[in-house]
Amino acid sequence: MNNRARKDLFAKAVIYLSTFITVGMLIFIIGFIFKEGLSLISLDFLKRDYNSTTQYVTANKSNDNFKEPSNLSENSVFIPQYGIAVREGINEELEEVIVIDYIVKDSPVSKSFNAANNIFSIKKLDQIKKINSQDYNDINFEEAVQIIKNSNEIKLKVTRPGGGILPMIITTLELIALSLVIAIPIGVLASIYLVEYAKPGKLINIIRFATESLAGIPSIVYGLFGMIFFVKQLSVGESLLSGGLTLSILLLPTIIRTTEETLKTVPISYKEGSFGLGANRLQTLWRIILPNAVPGILVAVILSIGRIVGESAALLFTAGTFAKIPLGVKDSGATLTVRAYMEVKEYANVEMASAIGIVLIIIVLVLNVSMRIISRKLSKNNN
Amino acid sequence: MVSQEIIKKENKDVDNAILKENRKQTILDKLFHIVFLLCACMAVVAVFAITIFIFSKGLQPFIPGNEEGTYSFIKFITGLEWKPSQNIYGIGYMIIASIYATVGAIVIGVPIGILTAVFIAEIASPRIADIVRPMIELLAGIPSVLYGVFGFAVIVPFVRNYISPFQLGDSLLSVILILSIMILPTIISVSETAIRAVPKSYKEGAYGLGATKMEVIFRTILPAAKSGILAGVVLGIGRAIGETMAVILVAGNPESGIPRTIYDQVRLITNNIVLEQGYAEGLHEEMLFSTGVVLFLFIMIINIILNKIRSKVVEK
Known part of the structure; x- marks a missing residue:
């Protein structure tokens, strides 16, 4: 290989190396961002508020019972009077809460009122900490479900989890x-x-x-x-x-x-x-x-x-x-x-x-x- | 006779109507002319307003009798300490850090950028070029904050653990590395355009004289595209000097000290503004605007150089 060919090869190598660095850097940066952030990405991440909010809301029982949907998970219990399904869950502070798992269309809880008398519709994955001033810490899940079933009007302390954008x-x-x-x-x-x-x-x-x-x-x-x-x-x-x-x-x-x-x-x-x-x-x-x-x-x-x-x-x-x-x-x-x-x-x-x-x-x-x-x-x- | 008169009268009416319509149109045209002109002048107004507001606020501390307190301009420009709590406002060490960081980014970024542009314009097959080019566009489109996040989480720990003798990650080196990546897209796209603009006959002539492909690229194409590439480099410098959000996360932002090695922490001019603007008041706030004035002057000088290069390209 003569001197000229060697120089040529070197030049070519440097050009390819530069392109490799540029493209490699891009892939590295994007790969890193995706690797770090992907675990947080979900539909909830896009839909949720950044901070969690807690409200006291009141909902009235419906006159007729709602039909239980067929696709409920095993852990959740359906409450036909209110048209919701609930299950046991844990909130960000690792406390036990009741989690709303499913809400029937036209359920009364989606037309409930908060303390300021504004409509506050309870949504899926909202967390309940208190029912009719009864703290969930003091009762078990079955008792809580019974209370909801038996009340004509329920007053709930509802926390909507944050962490979204x-x-x-x-x-x-x-x-x-x-x-x-x-x-x-x-x-x-x-x-x-x-x-x-x-x-x-x-x-x-x-x-x-x-x-x-x-x-x-x-x-x-x-x-x-x-x-x-x-x-x-x-x-x-x-x-x-x-x-x-x-x-x-x-x-x-x-x-x-x-x-x-x-x-x-x-x-x-x-x-x-x-x-x-x-x-x-x-x-x-x-x-x-x-x-x-x-x-x-x-x-x-x-x-x-x-x-x-x-x-x-x-x-x-x-x-x-x-x-x-x-x-x-x-x-x-x-x-x-x-x-x-x-x-x-x-x-x-x-x-x-x-x-x-x-x-x-x-x-x-x-x-x-x-x-x-x-x-x-x-x-x-x-x- | 009577009918003729009527026709004449009608004609006159039509003429009048047309005249009226025309006049209306002319007025409308003039009106819109003014509206367009006003919109065009918005840019001028904006530049004036920005310059006047930044300068009037930023120069106040150097004018005797300023109600928020005065400060010596020389001390401000040459000072090596920024301690607002003790009323010490020197940005000399930041100016030097900014220059170091920019020069460093240029030294690393420019060769890589130009060579990548050469690859896209001259070596890659059209299909590969079509893959690489959108990648460069994406690199240009990534918000600078994300470069900062990357720098904060990858480059800083890397420098701390493997490179820095002081086990310090926030450093001039990290800043330079981040800025080198960030100026790449600017340099690549401008250089690529410049390389493509080189007349084919130059290349053909060089090949005809028996030059190899690399000789054509380095001896003929790049020298011919020199001014265009230079414009890209100056644009890159502008981006590097003005960059704030990415750099702030990897610089360390100390209160004093000229960087002596690339492993030292630095505070750049731009960082100084963002770091303290949120809570600064009185003289402190004015000094931040003074920092803005210095940044402004830097950018102006760069723009003037850029214009000179551009007009040279046009002359050619």
Whole structure:
């Protein structure tokens, strides 16, 4: 082997090694996140509240007995008067509790009332600690079932177990909706101006410079700004609104750039045809240009969602870090990503963070795939 | 006669209606023009607002007579201790740590990134390239917090148990490793585009002169794609400097000390803001904005360099 061939082989080896490192790192990271978090993942994980909640609820006996379903597990006992099946169980504090195993449709417990007289529907897997002020510690399972069967009205201390990420999912979705509602119209209209209206000159240069600068600003600076401007100066407070407004600014460059690209690809002959038929500029815009730019706007939406889902530094001090369902746009809440950070930072809870991570990676995958589908369609249309 | 007059009158009415309609359209057009312009100016307004708010709050401590207290700018920039409880605010050691971390990430990440881009663009068959490329996209899409989680649970213990002579996992080395992975997607995608943009004739010419594939790649393609790759590198630097959430979980974030070895704990500029923003008040809060100003200046310099490179590419 001569010197040249050896050099070639070496170069090739280095290239393959680099690719191997890149791909290997990706597989390692994703494999790790899945390995750590998978044990937590279940439908309940997605559906449950983060914190467990305890309420006193009251339910009235039904006049007619409910029919026992055939698919009950061996351990559970069916109570026909209330249309529920219960079994013995253990809660997070390792205390014995009664667990709701099954609820018949139209069961009175799904229309029960809590102490504040609001409807509180008991759900499957809710835990009962007290029945008619009788502590479950003092009686056994059979006695408890008898008490429920014999009462015309039952008062239960119900604990709904937490450990889920429902609040974060809701917060993330609301934040996505809010930011897109603000940022997409502004971004799309801005790119229409840049492509269809603006004449070359100082103004357009300034706008372009501003957009590029926005794209380069790190998200922590957005977070600082959002906190000082929206949270404090406008006294919106730490809330979805502050977070959404901050994110809208952060998203502008992406939306403008992506929409601009597609607007530019609308063939000039379409416009000329429209003008030739006597349409004016606005009509051409609404009827010809925008419909043709829809896939591009869709790409902008997907990119924006990806950015929002992955964002944390800009939201930490604008939208909040607590795992709770926001009660409105003026209320705060943590997104999935923010919560994943808090879990590690505060409790070193890698398992929880990884479980959230699995959800995030799946979202990113779905976004990437839908993006591929759209852009494939786009390039087909263009050809 | 009468009917002709009626026709004339009708024509006039139609003309008037068209005129009216046209005028309406023109007004509408102008109105929308203004709406579009306003939207386009939002970006400018946002940049202005961000700059003004960060700078006005961040520069206040250095202006004599500030109500929250003043601090010497020189001491702030060169200080090697950050102890808010004792009113000591120096970020010199953070600036140095940030620069070290970025340089380290570039040294590791850039060669790997460029070579991976070469693999995708020049060596891999289209089918393999189609497998690798979505993987790079996924790598780009993973939220930075998850890199932090990975670093916290894998890299930090690894460095602590097998590499560090001080048995310390939170370190500059961990930061560099995490950042190197994180800048990969940026560098790969930009470099790949640059490599693909190299005219085919260059390659053909080189092959015609008897060069091997590797010689073509390293002597012809990469030099020709230099500016594009450089843009990718600068973008990578931007990402590395601005990165916060991943780094914060693996850095250790000490209150003082220039890192002397890669095994030392570090606190980066970005970390400083996130760590204390939650509870800082008064002068302390303003000093965090001052930290933001320094970060802002770093990013601005990077953007200016990036623009210079881009305009050079355009000139070519």
